[in-house]
Amino acid sequence: MNASQQFEAQGYTILKQFFQPAEIAQISSIVDRIYNQWRTDNHHALIEQQLINMHSLTDPQYFQHHPAERIRFFNLIASTKLTRALEQLFSTEIYFHNTQLFFNPQSHQKRPYWHRDLQYSPIDDNVQAAEQHQMLSLHVRIPLVAEKGVELIPGTHKRWDTNLEHNVRLERQGHRNDEPLPDSVLVELHLGDVLIFNAQMIHRGNYALNHERKALDLCLGKPHRLVAGFLNSNGLPNDQELEHIHQTRWYTLARTIAASTELTPD
Numbered sequence: 001m002n003a004s005q006q007f008e009a010q011g012y013t014i015l016k017q018f019f020q021p022a023e024i025a026q027i028s029s030i031v032d033r034i035y036n037q038w039r040t041d042n043h044h045a046l047i048e049q050q051l052i053n054m055h056s057l058t059d060p061q062y063f064q065h066h067p068a069e070r071i072r073f074f075n076l077i078a079s080t081k082l083t084r085a086l087e088q089l090f091s092t093e094i095y096f097h098n099t100q101l102f103f104n105p106q107s108h109q110k111r112p113y114w115h116r117d118l119q120y121s122p123i124d125d126n127v128q129a130a131e132q133h134q135m136l137s138l139h140v141r142i143p144l145v146a147e148k149g150v151e152l153i154p155g156t157h158k159r160w161d162t163n164l165e166h167n168v169r170l171e172r173q174g175h176r177n178d179e180p181l182p183d184s185v186l187v188e189l190h191l192g193d194v195l196i197f198n199a200q201m202i203h204r205g206n207y208a209l210n211h212e213r214k215a216l217d218l219c220l221g222k223p224h225r226l227v228a229g230f231l232n233s234n235g236l237p238n239d240q241e242l243e244h245i246h247q248t249r250w251y252t253l254a255r256t257i258a259a260s261t262e263l264t265p266d
């Protein structure tokens with residue numbers, strides 16, 4: 001099976017040794033600076049809310065004193081190599097939605113929870129199920145520390161829940177969202193690997209097997225009206241920055257979506 005067939009059948013694929021160590025080091029040095037700033041600003045929430053991720057790493061607040069670094073970051077994450085790989089895999093227009101960084105919680109009591117990403121949005125579960133085949137929202141994971149950090153249930157990008165999955169994911173009928181579920185796959189990633197998975201397949205993190213985690217997820221996708229309104233234009237390059245970006249397609253499409261949702265009240 002090639003990568004595209006694997007994604008189609010299972011909802012995920014791994015591009016092994018896709019990035020060179022020097023490329024990972026460049027991404028890491030920018031991410032580390034942002035992450036450190038964020039941890040200082042969110043020290044209390046990190047502990048009280050047992051956070052497991054931060055988002056919007058391209059937001060201008062992280063580049064006030066580093067304007068050139070924002071352009072470098074946009075170029076590093078939308079590299080020619082990665083944008084081409086995604087074009088080949090999906091043969092559809094892809095836009096840049098956001099970024100997230102996943103790490104371990106401060107307390108061992110926080111347990112990884114099964115979910116489909118949109119279950120935390122106001123979009124009704126039945127609407128999500130009905131639209132599943134029209135949607136393509138991706139996590140493109142670039143681990144900055146090797147990890148066995150994410151568990152996926154292959155095939156759940158193409159079908160909706162079994163009874164057990166439904167009850168576990170939504171904590172119904174006395175179930176909890178951290179219970180084991182059948183047929184899951186724990187993904188092992190080495191530095192340089194890239195994991196691409198469907199954000200709507202059933203998945204969860206794994207904290208216990210990883211002493212440290214730092215996984216940069218690019219949230220990309222095919223435009224869809226259900227998620228367009230969640231796109232925050234603050235995370236996108238401005239006109240001047242775009243002139244210095246080599247692969248602009250993800251960003252220009254995102255700007256078009258953001259501009260159209262800003263004009264259209266719901």
Ligand SMILES: O=C(O)CCC(=O)C(=O)O
Nearest residue numbers: 102139149150204205206
């Ligand atoms: O890596 C993790 O800790 C969880 C990943 C996840 O839930 C996600 O990417 O939506």
